[in-house]
Amino acid sequence: MSDAHTFYIVMSYAAVAIAIVAEILAVRARQRRAIELARNAPPQTIPNPTGSA
Amino acid sequence: MNWFKYASPASFYPVAGRLATAFAWVAAILAAIGLYVGFVVAPTDFQQGESYRIIFVHVPAAWMAMFVYLVMAVWSALALGYNTRLSSMMAQALAPTGALMAFLALWSGAFWGRPTWGTYWAWDARMTSTLILLFLYLGVIALRGAIDDPRRADRACALLTLVGVVNVPVIYFSVKWWNTLHQGATISLTAAPKMAAVMLVGMLTMTLAAWAYCIAVALARVRAIIIEREQGSAWLAAVDGVRG
Numbered sequence: 001m002s003d004a005h006t007f008y009i010v011m012s013y014a015a016v017a018i019a020i021v022a023e024i025l026a027v028r029a030r031q032r033r034a035i036e037l038a039r040n041a042p043p044q045t046i047p048n049p050t051g052s053a
Numbered sequence: 054m055n056w057f058k059y060a061s062p063a064s065f066y067p068v069a070g071r072l073a074t075a076f077a078w079v080a081a082i083l084a085a086i087g088l089y090v091g092f093v094v095a096p097t098d099f100q101q102g103e104s105y106r107i108i109f110v111h112v113p114a115a116w117m118a119m120f121v122y123l124v125m126a127v128w129s130a131l132a133l134g135y136n137t138r139l140s141s142m143m144a145q146a147l148a149p150t151g152a153l154m155a156f157l158a159l160w161s162g163a164f165w166g167r168p169t170w171g172t173y174w175a176w177d178a179r180m181t182s183t184l185i186l187l188f189l190y191l192g193v194i195a196l197r198g199a200i201d202d203p204r205r206a207d208r209a210c211a212l213l214t215l216v217g218v219v220n221v222p223v224i225y226f227s228v229k230w231w232n233t234l235h236q237g238a239t240i241s242l243t244a245a246p247k248m249a250a251v252m253l254v255g256m257l258t259m260t261l262a263a264w265a266y267c268i269a270v271a272l273a274r275v276r277a278i279i280i281e282r283e284q285g286s287a288w289l290a291a292v293d294g295v296r297g
Contacts, residue, residue: 005103008168012107012161016114019153020266026149027273034280038295041284 060137062279063288069272069279076269083262090255098252107165109255112239113263115158118186119221121151121267125193126218129211139275141207142282144214145197146275150267152190159183170234178227179235182220189217203282 059065091109098105125147132140162180163173174180193210200206223230228237239247246253283289290296 005168008104008164009106012110012164015160016110016157019157023150023153023270027270027277030274031277031280034277035295038280038284038289043287043290044285 060139062139062142062283063286065139066276066279066292069276073269073272073276076265076272080262080265080269083258083265087255087258087262090251090258095249095251095255101169104165104168105252107161108252109259111158111161111165112256113260114154114161115183116260117263117267118151118155118158118183119224120264121147121154121271122186122189122214122218122221125151126214129214132207133211133215138207138282139279141203141211142275142278143271144211145207146271146278147267148190148193148197148210149274150270152187152194154263154267155183155187155190159187166234175234177233177235178231179224179233182224182227185220186217186224189213189220193217 059068087109091106095106097103125144128140128144128147131137132144159180162183166175167173193213196213197206197210200209227233228235240253248256280289280295
């Protein structure tokens with residue numbers, strides 16, 4: 001593989017690898033954060049539209 | 054099989070978890086095979102030398118950028134037509150992955166263009182319309198972030214997505230409609246491929262890997278979105294992992 005072409009190939013594949021790792025980590029972090037919030041969330045109360053008992 | 058059952062976030066949540074794991078494995082295995090074919094089996098190109106190997110990430114990223122947008126538009130149409138929450142959640146989950154694919158297509162294209170055309174960027178029809186696609190993805194993400202009420206955000210994003218879908222055929226046909234720098238389609242459903250069989254196998258394997266990856270990551274993200282938007286509901290409180 002010629003040196004000049006190696007640079008362009010490495011830049012392309014490195015970007016893809018970094019992007020995939022970053023996206024996976026971001027999704028995992030979002031899941032953890034959402035679970036943490038859900039654990040502390042108050043239970044939903046269903047409104048009573050008719051006002052009846 | 055009652056498919057409508059899976060329109061409910063409560064029913065879809067566990068299925069999405071199982072499917073995300075399965076598709077992640079499929080993506081990893083196919084990517085390993087595709088990279089082996091692309092870097093070990095496929096020979097050097099007689100015209101472009103080694104730089105053509107960027108095709109194994111550039112073309113899958115570009116195809117997925119367009120395809121993910123179309124899928125996002127279908128979910129958006131379902132969300133507007135049937136007012137289903139899960140459809141909006143799926144569209145929301147796909148947008149960042151589509152934006153990433155559009156960015157990677159532009160980035161790898163720039164690093165392929167430099168040794169091939171002598172420039173990283175030109176205001177070519179294919180490149181410019183792909184840049185507009187990236188801006189559409191970012192616009193949809195920004196619009197959702199700007200509206201506090203999730204249901205209003207769903208409707209606004211669905212509308213923007215459906216308006217922007219007109220850009221996808223423009224990208225696809227840009228190399229036919231305008232005679233600019235980007236090469237024409239190498240793969241067509243109506244004509245024989247213009248590349249060596251081994252290169253084609255590597256590229257299609259990487260495309261399937263990208264496809265499986267997009268499905269896996271979108272399903273994993275939609276699970277997070279379901280948890281965010283269903284907080285406080287009884288079914289979520291009973292789910293393993295969420296229950297303390």
